[in-house]
Amino acid sequence: MSLTRRDFLAASAMAAGGGMVRFGLGGEGGVGSGKPGQDALPAGSASGVCAGGESAAPSRQPAAQTPQGASMEKTLLFQRQLPIRYTVDIFVAGGGPAGIAAAVAAARQGVRVFLAERNICFGGMGTAGMLPVFMPFGNGEHLLAAGIGSDVLKGLGVSEKEARGGGVVIQAERLKRLYDDLVLQAGVDFTFQTELTAVEAAEGRVRYAVLAAKSGLFAVEAKMFIDATGDGDLAAWAGAPFEKGDAQGRMMAGTLCSLWTDIDWKRVHEGGRIPDQSRLPQAIQDGLFSLDDRHLPGMWPLGPTTGGGNIGHTFGLDGTDERSITKAVLWARKSLLEYEQYYKKYLKGFERMQLAATASQLGVRESRRILGDYVLVLEDFQRRAVFEDEIGRFSYPVDIHAPSPGLDAFKEYEKGFTTLRYKKGESYGIPYRVLTPRGLKNVLVAGRCISTDRPMQSSIRVMPGCFLTGQAAGVAAALAVQLQTDTRSIPIPELQKRLKALGAYLPNTPG
């Protein structure tokens, strides 16, 4: 069943004064949506483009589409008078690494922020998603994800020197408390179990976010909106064009991360630890696995006998479709039994290990890439690009997990990951324009769904990269509020100055 679109903007505007918004729940898009970006796309980025929603038409009806895009479902017109529970300067959707950085950075600029998070903790993949490790915060020489990233390191008791070139292990409960403290200390308003379900937009401006929470539906009115949902929900529903996957629409496989106990790490490391995936070919040949998946990121020590697993892949996943997510989770939970057998029988030190938990958020590596005023492309990685409107620099390699099982797909992944990487001290610039979705004046995007091609998405998507784009979106939105202007009219030197004051690494900007 699905819901039809209806434009209640006039009614909303009238009702808004009375603290209520009249809301037609229709899903994707908004008025003024559906226009593909005006700018020419860089080579290689034109595939799988969607303008203003999953379908070519400017629709706000995601549920009216089957996964194949055919409109076959029955529809329902849904209408409610909603309380406008918060009127703030900036609304942030999603409290993962990007949303935390955005909300905290914005609030530190002295503006009023409301952050909506659908889980019962902040952190996204790093906490609810049970990821065991942050990828490096720098390029071996410099701390690139400095600013909010430095605060996170400090809170975790990790030295900047350590994090510059190496991964940082995550104790999820500690990280949850740290994010709580950062958000509370910055004075951000927020609620958990609060999911963005729709936006009301007109003429390229979002006015209300509609949230579903335990108490029911309510609206938040804001001057600026930051999409940190990972999937670009807010921007796509407001009408921004986006791309998904490769030329065939195939996306990287997902992973349901896991927590394991009773691992004998001493024994695992005896004589030098062999990579977790080293004995996969043998196990696959022995018929242990249902799928020929040669890529096993592996298990990270989290304590004397505990391990965090980034184990197994869910192929064919579309992280913007709950039906696809449901299938993937069912498969992932079962497939971990096969991996348990693999670790126990083929690798040393795991013989007695037990599965303690799987994550409450499926790991989605790739979904929408919201098209902005600039699309960061592989060439920018290769030329170590410098931009005038640079908001940060990053260095993580191109890391495109295969969209399908099999040896050929794995080899393609491996080729990219081993060749498209930097030497110590190298980095690429991130321009502000990758945060500004085309056709929208008061929306910024941060995190995994910013404007890039696939290779660059696979680099910038790791959590330290999300801190960078998040803090820039937060400061830019605050600046736009304070100057009473839109996202494209803020003075870039002032943005860079404020980012530097926050601690950001911006070596190519004056001052």
Ligand SMILES: Cc1cc2nc3c(=O)[nH]c(=O)nc-3n(C[C@H](O)[C@H](O)[C@H](O)COP(=O)(O)OP(=O)(O)OC[C@H]3O[C@@H](n4cnc5c(N)ncnc54)[C@H](O)[C@@H]3O)c2cc1C
């Ligand atoms: C399996 C896997 C392994 C990875 N391994 C690593 C690694 O080892 N190290 C590393 O640094 N990075 C790794 N990454 C990448 C990284 O974790 C993510 O790309 C990163 O967390 C993205 O940050 P984000 O803030 O954009 O999104 P997320 O971390 O996904 O956070 C988004 C947040 O928004 C919330 N949200 C989403 N939609 C809504 C909505 N409609 N309303 C309200 N809230 C919403 C979610 O609940 C979540 O809290 C991995 C990713 C995956 C999937």
